[in-house]
Amino acid sequence: MAKKHAGTLVLDDVDRTILYELQRDARRTTHEEISATAGVSQSTVRNRIVALEEAGVIKAYSSELDYERAGFALQVQFVCTASMETRHQAAQNAVNNHGSDDPWLL
Numbered sequence: 001m002a003k004k005h006a007g008t009l010v011l012d013d014v015d016r017t018i019l020y021e022l023q024r025d026a027r028r029t030t031h032e033e034i035s036a037t038a039g040v041s042q043s044t045v046r047n048r049i050v051a052l053e054e055a056g057v058i059k060a061y062s063s064e065l066d067y068e069r070a071g072f073a074l075q076v077q078f079v080c081t082a083s084m085e086t087r088h089q090a091a092q093n094a095v096n097n098h099g100s101d102d103p104w105l106l
Contacts, residue, residue: 009055014038018048019057026061 004010011019017038021029031042031049038045052058067073082090 009057011057014040014044015048015052015057018045018052022049022058022061027063 018034021034021037031045034045035042040048049058065072078094080090
């Protein structure tokens with residue numbers, strides 16, 4: 001189980017296996033499958049996941065979307081620093097170089 005050492009969590013092989021399996025496909029991977037891979041009981045897997053969540057190692061579960069298939073336009077946000085004098089030209093350069101219609105939606 002994850003233990004603190006000098007302010008950092010030290011993960012054992014079971015924790016690392018659980019994290020690997022969850023990263024691979026958290027939605028379709030069951031505690032039963034993880035327990036078989038890790039060589040521990042399902043309840044141990046469940047308890048370890050809760051402990052990893054509480055320790056902040058597992059921060060969230062997310063979905064990877066196919067934006068094109070869902071009919072969504074791809075949106076990307078860039079943050080850059082430019083002086084007031086060059087801000088408009090920098091935005092225009094980004095539009096010209098990256099094909100956006102709106103320089104303020106970059």
